[in-house]
Amino acid sequence: MEDHGYWQEQLSAFVDGELSPEEEAELREHLEGCAGCRSALALLRGMTGALASAEEEPPAALPEGTRFLFEREKTDRKFILKRWRFTAIAAVVCLALLGFGTQAPRLFGGNTAKTEAVSAPMAIADESPTASLMEADEAEPAPAEAQKGATLRASGGGMPTPEPAPQAPAAADSAVYGSANGAWSGETPAEDSGEAQENSPDTAAGTSPYYMYSTEGLPGYAIYQELENAGGWYCVCFVYGEMLPSIREDRICVALESPEGQERWKIPLSVFTKEGLREQFNEIYYGDQLSQEVLVIGILDMEEEKWLP
Amino acid sequence: MTKEEEARLVQAIRAGDGDAFETLVREHQTRVYNLALRMTGNPEDALDVSQETFLKAWRTLGQFRGDCSLGSWLYRIASNLSIDLLRKAKRRQTEKLVSLEDPGEDGRPLELPDVSGDPQLLLERAEGRQAVLECLDQLPREQKLILVLRDVNGLSYEEIGETMNLELGTVKSRIFRARARLANVLAEQGTFDRPTASKKLSKDRRG
Numbered sequence: 468m469e470d471h472g473y474w475q476e477q478l479s480a481f482v483d484g485e486l487s488p489e490e491e492a493e494l495r496e497h498l499e500g501c502a503g504c505r506s507a508l509a510l511l512r513g514m515t516g517a518l519a520s521a522e523e524e525p526p527a528a529l530p531e532g533t534r535f536l537f538e539r540e541k542t543d544r545k546f547i548l549k550r551w552r553f554t555a556i557a558a559v560v561c562l563a564l565l566g567f568g569t570q571a572p573r574l575f576g577g578n579t580a581k582t583e584a585v586s587a588p589m590a591i592a593d594e595s596p597t598a599s600l601m602e603a604d605e606a607e608p609a610p611a612e613a614q615k616g617a618t619l620r621a622s623g624g625g626m627p628t629p630e631p632a633p634q635a636p637a638a639a640d641s642a643v644y645g646s647a648n649g650a651w652s653g654e655t656p657a658e659d660s661g662e663a664q665e666n667s668p669d670t671a672a673g674t675s676p677y678y679m680y681s682t683e684g685l686p687g688y689a690i691y692q693e694l695e696n697a698g699g700w701y702c703v704c705f706v707y708g709e710m711l712p713s714i715r716e717d718r719i720c721v722a723l724e725s726p727e728g729q730e731r732w733k734i735p736l737s738v739f740t741k742e743g744l745r746e747q748f749n750e751i752y753y754g755d756q757l758s759q760e761v762l763v764i765g766i767l768d769m770e771e772e773k774w775l776p
Numbered sequence: 777m778t779k780e781e782e783a784r785l786v787q788a789i790r791a792g793d794g795d796a797f798e799t800l801v802r803e804h805q806t807r808v809y810n811l812a813l814r815m816t817g818n819p820e821d822a823l824d825v826s827q828e829t830f831l832k833a834w835r836t837l838g839q840f841r842g843d844c845s846l847g848s849w850l851y852r853i854a855s856n857l858s859i860d861l862l863r864k865a866k867r868r869q870t871e872k873l874v875s876l877e878d879p880g881e882d883g884r885p886l887e888l889p890d891v892s893g894d895p896q897l898l899l900e901r902a903e904g905r906q907a908v909l910e911c912l913d914q915l916p917r918e919q920k921l922i923l924v925l926r927d928v929n930g931l932s933y934e935e936i937g938e939t940m941n942l943e944l945g946t947v948k949s950r951i952f953r954a955r956a957r958l959a960n961v962l963a964e965q966g967t968f969d970r971p972t973a974s975k976k977l978s979k980d981r982r983g
Contacts, residue, residue, distance in 0.1 A: 479952035483926065485933045491875045507888045510959055518899050518927035519910040525809035526823060530801045537797050537834060 474504050482511045777802060782846050790837050801830050804847055807929045808854045814924040817913060818844035825861060829854040836919060848938035851929070855921055857940065888956050889963040911961040919954035926951055 477494050480486050484495065498504055777785070795945035804828065812825035832853050833840075840849055912920055923938060925931045933947045942950065 471887055475956070476949060476952040479955055480933075480948050483933065483951070485948065505888065510888055510891050511955060513904070514955060514958060514962070515927045516909055517905040518923065519930065520905055521814070521909055522806065522810050522928055523813060525805045525826065526819070528827050529809055529823060530798060531855075532823070533801050534794060534798045536827060536831055536857045538794055540831065541792055541794075624837050684908070729814050 471503075472500070475507055478504060478511055482508070482515055483545050777846070779842070783842065786837060786840060786842075786846070789834060797830070800833075800846070804830075804850050807847070807931075810852055810928050811851060811854050811921075811924055812858050814909075814912065814928055815855070815917070815921060816861055821861060825854060825857045828857055832857070833907070844938040845935065846930060847932075850927065850936075850937050851939040852941075853932070855925075859917055859921070887958045891959075902931050907962065908958070908963065911958055911965060914961050915954060915957055919957055920951070923954045923958065924945070 474494070474497060477486065477490060481491060481494055499509065785796050785800060789800060803974060808829050809822055809826045811824035812829070813819060816822050816825060829850060833850055836853075840846070912923060913921070924938065925936045926933075931939065933944055933951075936942070936951075937944050937947045940947070
């Protein structure tokens with residue numbers, strides 16, 4: 468008899484209906500003269516038949532429970548997003564009150580490679596901010612709105628007053644969940660802005676339409692104002708589960724929102740780079756609609772519900 | 777479900793449409809659940825794994841590029857989650873002894889056992905099915921997985937290739953090797969007569 472292994476493997480594929488017509492004809496011819504293969508075929512059919520009949524009906528709890536978890540997770544994310552805004556604003560106010568020195572503006576330009584992007588929130592915090600800013604400054608000029616956001620952030624050591632504390636959270640929420648477009652025209656951000664531009668104009672570092680901010684000292688209201696002025700789309704990047712920099716692709720989730728205040732998308736992101744963001748949104752979700760205003764404005768540990776360091 | 781319908785469904789789910797999400801679940805739950813059930817070996821874990829599969833699919837829908845079918849993508853998630861769970865369980869308690877090497881790679885013949893009579897008849901009966909399922913549990917995870925995908929879930933070789941990230945030819949040979957292994961385990965357990973080993977089997981055959 469010929470090669471047992473060959474014929475048996477062919478038999479296995481034959482049982483699955485995965486042979487080509489030629490192979491099948493060849494096998495049938497062989498079967499006629501080979502009792503061993505005939506009983507092997509019976510064995511294979513018996514085994515596959517036994518397994519095929521083992522299929523069970525899933526419990527009703529599967530679709531129902533999954534749907535429930537889905538809805539809950541949607542709500543949770545919304546909740547966390549709201550909380551996040553509040554926290555961001557509170558953090559800025561606290562920093563201002565405590566008189567911390569100028570916080571390093573944690574943002575950098577659009578040319579960042581993936582590895583840098585992944586480790587950025589940690590790395591930038593430890594290193595001199597100047598390096599990344601200089602790098603950023605070499606690129607094209609920043610949009611005005613970005614400058615405003617950046618300078619606002621850098622103004623922690625100066626004049627900011629506690630006033631935004633009661634106002635800002637409400638404003639933050641309304642900007643996204645409501646429709647009060649004027650909510651940002653409070654006096655404090657304006658003051659902040661002026662002050663900061665005098666003190667540290669070099670912190671205006673946005674060089675591309677894409678920014679990545681670390682979470683520390685994040686002036687949420689400034690960014691949202693900036694977004695509103697820009698009239699575009701923006702997204703918030705959450706990281707949940709494992710911490711940076713050992714970031715897992717499937718653990719990054721992005722919420723994309725329109726400036727009018729509607730929460731539009733919550734979508735996971737596979738590539739944690741600004742380029743990745745842009746590409747993915749443009750390509751898949753918005754076509755040309757998303758022309759420039761893509762911002763990653765914060766990174767949050769979804770499981771711990773706290774900022775990543 | 778056609779490609780277009782699938783794409784529309786994915787769009788809707790991305791937008792947070794709960795009904796669309798449930799449609800996806802109902803469409804694929806039988807295969808996902810049975811995959812998880814056979815891999816984990818119990819209905820509670822199977823339910824957990826299935827739910828997590830769909831939720832994870834939702835969370836990572838941005839990574840789905842449509843270069844494989846939505847089903848294959850889901851089964852891949854379910855496979856990974858099942859295997860993760862098995863690994864965790866193994867860490868907690870010592871698993872029953874399972875030889876992980878593939879027959880054929882350790883020098884043993886890579887062939888079906890020699891059987892006489894009609895094993896198909898025996899295997900088609902309820903106790904035969906139970907015996908096959910029990911023996912399936914003794915296979916290495918990857919072999920178990922590929923047989924579950926093929927025989928329980930009824931996936932084509934192409935779909936299995938997508939799910940397990942294998943070439944078609946590899947799918948074919950791996951399925952055969954898994955079956956040969958399974959048949960040998962069955963023979964060792966005396967599920968059917970094997971003339972060449974009948975003496976040995978009659979001695980240690982259990983009730």
